[in-house]
Amino acid sequence: MLSYAVSTNLRAPSIVNDPWTPLGIIVSAARNAEIFAEGDHVEKVYKVIHGAVRITKLMADGRRIITGFHLPGEFFALESGSVHRFSAEAVAESTLLAIPRKAIVAKASQDGALSSQLWTMAGASLDRAQEHMLLLGRKNAVERVATFLLDMAARTGTDIDMPLPMSRQDIADFLGLTIETVSRTLTQLERDGDIALSGARKVTLTNRKRLLHLEG
Amino acid sequence: MLSYAVSTNLRAPSIVNDPWTPLGIIVSAARNAEIFAEGDHVEKVYKVIHGAVRITKLMADGRRIITGFHLPGEFFALESGSVHRFSAEAVAESTLLAIPRKAIVAKASQDGALSSQLWTMAGASLDRAQEHMLLLGRKNAVERVATFLLDMAARTGTDIDMPLPMSRQDIADFLGLTIETVSRTLTQLERDGDIALSGARKVTLTNRKRLLHLEG
């Protein structure tokens, strides 16, 4: 479920100092809540305040791909078109800034810097998508998992006890593998001393150099 | 090799009537010529006039993915960033319109419609990328090849004797398969009566309904 709250109720510095905050409203999303679905009319652009969001696409028979995860500070649904071509769901309890597309478009038409920033963010999305196509099309299971762990570490800024907010199934659907292969690969990396798992959702990268090598 | 020609030497209606034409210059690219490489400084935006272009990413050991093909009328290298994150090469002898990024950015800052059009095109790229991630992550070989053939038919507007300008290796690198699997799958589709091959580079879709079903 999505619930709406007055943005001034929250006062984390990252929100208050954010130039985007006045344009939107703060929204809460429970774990696994749908933020929007494929086919929905496009109305808002989102920025993750805390939590994590997954972008998914489905096939008719239920096969699923997660095209990306979005962590705090990152935007999503920044694309054009009047209808969403993918769904967005909260991976964990999350807080989002929801900005009406109209407000952004209006501001951007007068503000060259904003316009350019939007452009840059859209380009970054495409970069990430292309990098991920390389992973999905050409990397083996170990390389995929290593890439995923290093990317998460880079984005969260943590090497030690790094939280993985998403389930094994989410990771599998992101990496184009099955849940069993993800689990087995993580176990293998742990046996090899490259990572240490503290429960299923916390990882420490104990041998970064080797992971970088495995990344391919 | 890339060679430059004066744009006024060409007079195909699609070029003359194109509002983009006056912004750029016409460039020729020989088969397999590199248009730009990963790491190159970003200077131009391109529109395919005729021929076909492939966008590629490489791994250190030579594994390659083609993230997309661009056919006449389509733009590429429309993204932000000062350095290219992928390479572009001509699949076949091609003619391109090369537009300095500066000219586009300058014009867009004054022209809301142009700005919005750029936005739309960037969004379309991301849509295609996400659809392709679904293919690479979750479809089997037959589904991948069927999807590819239907997409090419939709973009060229041809069902019969549709030319495939790219090699089997290019198709394989686009679909995340090997050249042998692509060849075998095409042969199988032909045996099943879904397509007819006239030489390796021409296909007729003889059973569209079945291909649509195979697409997944």
Place this chain on the structure above:
DNA sequence: CGGCCCCTTGAAGACTATCAAGACTTGTGG
């Protein structure tokens, strides 16, 4: 006409998926 490149086909093997069962976690209600 010959050579080269591209494509096709065959056989064997590897990697990941599938099927199956058990262990651990987490949350809930008694």
Place this chain on the structure above:
DNA sequence: CCACAAGTCTTGATAGTCTTCAAGGGGCCG
């Protein structure tokens, strides 16, 4: 606070799809 239930994760055995290795066929251009 404990016990149970449901969901999640791990592990094992087997199977299947695609890759790899290998060789031959076909078309295009000089």
